[in-house]
Amino acid sequence: MATKKFVDPSPYTKPQSVGHDSDYLYKQYLKHLSLGDGSPLSTGVINFAIFGLGRAGTIHLSNLAQNPRAKLLYVVDDDVGRHAQLKKYWKLDDTVFLASSGASEVFKDSRVHAVVVASPTHTHEDIVHSALDSGMAVFCEKPVAENLQDSKKCYEHARRVGKPLFTAFNRRFDPAYSKLRDRVLAGEVGHVHIIKTTSRDAPLPTIAYLKESGGVYHDCSVHDIDMLCWVLGEYPTRVAVFGHANIPEIAQIDDHDTVAMIFSFPSGAVGMTDLSRNACYGYDQRLEAFGPRGVLRCDDERPMSGLSSQTGLDGATFNPIYFSFPSRFKLGYYYEMEHFLDYLQGKTTKMLVEDHEVLAVSKIATACDEAARTGRTVDITWSKDELPQ
Numbered sequence: 001m002a003t004k005k006f007v008d009p010s011p012y013t014k015p016q017s018v019g020h021d022s023d024y025l026y027k028q029y030l031k032h033l034s035l036g037d038g039s040p041l042s043t044g045v046i047n048f049a050i051f052g053l054g055r056a057g058t059i060h061l062s063n064l065a066q067n068p069r070a071k072l073l074y075v076v077d078d079d080v081g082r083h084a085q086l087k088k089y090w091k092l093d094d095t096v097f098l099a100s101s102g103a104s105e106v107f108k109d110s111r112v113h114a115v116v117v118a119s120p121t122h123t124h125e126d127i128v129h130s131a132l133d134s135g136m137a138v139f140c141e142k143p144v145a146e147n148l149q150d151s152k153k154c155y156e157h158a159r160r161v162g163k164p165l166f167t168a169f170n171r172r173f174d175p176a177y178s179k180l181r182d183r184v185l186a187g188e189v190g191h192v193h194i195i196k197t198t199s200r201d202a203p204l205p206t207i208a209y210l211k212e213s214g215g216v217y218h219d220c221s222v223h224d225i226d227m228l229c230w231v232l233g234e235y236p237t238r239v240a241v242f243g244h245a246n247i248p249e250i251a252q253i254d255d256h257d258t259v260a261m262i263f264s265f266p267s268g269a270v271g272m273t274d275l276s277r278n279a280c281y282g283y284d285q286r287l288e289a290f291g292p293r294g295v296l297r298c299d300d301e302r303p304m305s306g307l308s309s310q311t312g313l314d315g316a317t318f319n320p321i322y323f324s325f326p327s328r329f330k331l332g333y334y335y336e337m338e339h340f341l342d343y344l345q346g347k348t349t350k351m352l353v354e355d356h357e358v359l360a361v362s363k364i365a366t367a368c369d370e371a372a373r374t375g376r377t378v379d380i381t382w383s384k385d386e387l388p389q
């Protein structure tokens, strides 16, 4: 009775709520419900070829196979024993499957608009150049090439032929990470004093992969370096790194599996990253920006995050965190492909990962490698044209 006085008019008499912006999955649902944005550009189909169907390539294949804006004309992978099974599983009856020795067929086919490069890093450069020479747009897994000079050549080529070369820094497209950046840029924590990432891989990559990966600094830490620079909008001028191989097989290939990096930024911000190749409890990915007005933090995400139990004296227990990158960054991979399609279809004119940014990350990763191997702090100098625009 006491609350009867608060009875509202029927909700049917009021405008209905349309939800809130942070429910990105509901926004996506609404887009599907309304069949896109209705613009004529959204109805075109982009024809793709994909190179490499391993851990990363399978993620992109699954996003393309389910995307009404994409059609897969070719799959190129040297593991030809898997072709028949993949074709059947994804119902790719009209898709041509090739080994890399037959890749010229892709580059001769003028129906192909875009190529996804998800083969081992040492193969990227050749595929990128061949695709650009054939007038095709390129979506390339990081890193674009094995070193800074070769990456530069890829971007110069793209500029010369006027075709997009997109580097897949998927973390930029993760809803939580990109929201943290928006809020930092809006001044929520003030002038950032400390920015931090934790990046611990799961499961432990195979030694065969690590041998071809280009090393932990170019293969793994590039994601963290990109996050720090992307959130701050500046590049470090000094780095100090401690790296070690605690796993004997990783020591044997002269790589590191355990790394701590410290960055000094011109604004006075200090960046920190800790990195491991092997987190037994799952894919531990965190990002934090701290300033005089507070702290913004993206903690680990977990499946069924609302499920907890409190059945004993040990306190609450939660579901484990996401196990690996395909699940934790599922949305980042989805949105980066959506962005690439938007760019190709002229729905946006600004690529959200730009060449000078990718080259800067590669330069910083090289400095980190040097700092770890020499045990010395390394200064990084920047020319005006290398700095964020």
Ligand SMILES: NC(=O)c1ccc[n+]([C@@H]2O[C@H](COP(=O)([O-])OP(=O)(O)OC[C@H]3O[C@@H](n4cnc5c(N)ncnc54)[C@H](O)[C@@H]3O)[C@@H](O)[C@H]2O)c1
Pocket (backbone or CB within 6 Å): 051, 052, 053, 054, 055, 056, 057, 076, 077, 078, 079, 100, 118, 119, 120, 121, 123, 141, 142, 143, 168, 169, 170, 209, 219, 325
């Ligand atoms: N953005 C991310 O989160 C992320 C995650 C994992 C890997 N990667 C990147 O993706 C790339 C591939 O890594 P992965 O883990 O998927 O490797 P992987 O070893 O799992 O798969 C590579 C695949 O490429 C095929 N292949 C080999 N040579 C080829 C060629 N010349 N042409 C076409 N296919 C070829 C192999 O048969 C294999 O199926 C690497 O550059 C890596 O840095 C990015």
